Amino acid sequence: MFLDRLDKAILRTLQADCSISNVKLADKVGLSPPACLKRVQRLHRERVIDRQVAILNPLKLGGVLHLVVEVYMERDQKHLNDDFVRRVQQTPQVKECYQVTGEVDFVLIIDVPNMADYELLCEELLYSHANMKSFKTLISMNRVKYDTQMVVEERD
Amino acid sequence: MFLDRLDKAILRTLQADCSISNVKLADKVGLSPPACLKRVQRLHRERVIDRQVAILNPLKLGGVLHLVVEVYMERDQKHLNDDFVRRVQQTPQVKECYQVTGEVDFVLIIDVPNMADYELLCEELLYSHANMKSFKTLISMNRVKYDTQMVVEERD
DNA sequence: CGTGAAATATGTATCGT
DNA sequence: ACGATACATATTTCACG
Numbered sequence: 001m002f003l004d005r006l007d008k009a010i011l012r013t014l015q016a017d018c019s020i021s022n023v024k025l026a027d028k029v030g031l032s033p034p035a036c037l038k039r040v041q042r043l044h045r046e047r048v049i050d051r052q053v054a055i056l057n058p059l060k061l062g063g064v065l066h067l068v069v070e071v072y073m074e075r076d077q078k079h080l081n082d083d084f085v086r087r088v089q090q091t092p093q094v095k096e097c098y099q100v101t102g103e104v105d106f107v108l109i110i111d112v113p114n115m116a117d118y119e120l121l122c123e124e125l126l127y128s129h130a131n132m133k134s135f136k137t138l139i140s141m142n143r144v145k146y147d148t149q150m151v152v153e154e155r156d
Numbered sequence: 157m158f159l160d161r162l163d164k165a166i167l168r169t170l171q172a173d174c175s176i177s178n179v180k181l182a183d184k185v186g187l188s189p190p191a192c193l194k195r196v197q198r199l200h201r202e203r204v205i206d207r208q209v210a211i212l213n214p215l216k217l218g219g220v221l222h223l224v225v226e227v228y229m230e231r232d233q234k235h236l237n238d239d240f241v242r243r244v245q246q247t248p249q250v251k252e253c254y255q256v257t258g259e260v261d262f263v264l265i266i267d268v269p270n271m272a273d274y275e276l277l278c279e280e281l282l283y284s285h286a287n288m289k290s291f292k293t294l295i296s297m298n299r300v301k302y303d304t305q306m307v308v309e310e311r312d
Numbered sequence: 313c314g315t316g317a318a319a320t321a322t323g324t325a326t327c328g329t
Numbered sequence: 330a331c332g333a334t335a336c337a338t339a340t341t342t343c344a345c346g
Contacts, residue, residue: 003217011212014210016209017207017208017209018209046216048212048213048217050212051211052173052174052175052208052209052210053174053208053305054170054207055206055208055209056167057203057204057206064306066254068256085300085301088301092303092307095303096301096303097299097300098222098299098300099297099298101296102294106300107294107296138254138263139256139257140254140255140263142255143255144255145241145245145251146252147248147252149209149248149251150217150267152212
């Protein structure tokens with residue numbers, strides 16, 4: 001699927017703020033509202049725009065603890081790791097999961113209200129998994145940056 | 157700021173999908189559209205809702221490499237680390253930054269199109285920083301989960 | 313918080329380039 | 330194939346009870 005200069009301008013704008021009306025967006029990128037709307041609908045249909053979401057401020061909701069967890073697996077067997085991935089995807093406290101190359105197999109980003117909840121989660125998700133060898137937890141009480149935007153380059 | 161059952165229902169809904177119209181949102185949480193709108197506006201004003209954004213699909217934009225980087229600092233001097241944080245915040249490829257306790261000082265989540273770009277970024281951001289001792293890079297070509305939602309508990 | 317009405321925005325149809 | 334204009338429908342938003 002080809003994205004021209006206008007599609008990219010739309011994507012950059014909506015990544016920064018999707019609460020903008022189609023009329024304002026159209027004006028910003030230099031199109032009529034219907035022409036702009038057709039492009040936005042196509043970007044949704046083609047799943048270039050995956051979803052539109054509200055980002056909440058953790059500090060206004062009682063605050064959270066962020067955990068960065070490096071997970072080491074016993075054996076690199078696909079079906080065992082696929083099972084782990086499925087469990088990760090079903091666990092709402094796990095916000096992100098990266099399958100990585102090298103010594104470590106997975107990196108998880110986990111949000112919980114406190115350490116007691118994290119310890120419970122470790123039991124359910126990690127210790128109970130047959131193929132999990134070990135894991136290392138890094139604790140953060142301060143998320144200094146959280147940016148959901150991708151770089152959409154200027155040129156076609 | 158107090159959030160009641162209705163505010164929380166609104167937050168849960170908008171976190172999952174903020175492209176929904178205010179009319180549908182109002183219907184879903186059981187309010188009239190104006191009453192619902194006033195709450196949403198207040199949640200924005202009070203910065204409980206930080207922003208509304210479009211999440212793009214990296215696979216539809218040429219694909220990206222995700223890097224998890226553990227950064228070790230030389231000395232724990234506030235002004236030196238604050239300077240590092242400022243540079244991190246100004247670098248668009250750095251998507252997330254966690255200040256962590258223990259051996260490691262910061263964990264970065266970085267998105268780049270390829271390793272050559274990552275190496276350039278390391279020069280600019282890491283090697284060139286006076287207080288940076290060392291760093292360890294974990295490479296991921298597969299982000300298995302990416303969830304921006306926070307858990308907003310049911311009870312008041 | 314709800315109702316009703318005015319102001320905006322979205323979405324469709326059609327035409328022109 | 331794509332954008333603009335005009336028009337119909339829907340939504341947002343304000344005033345009032």
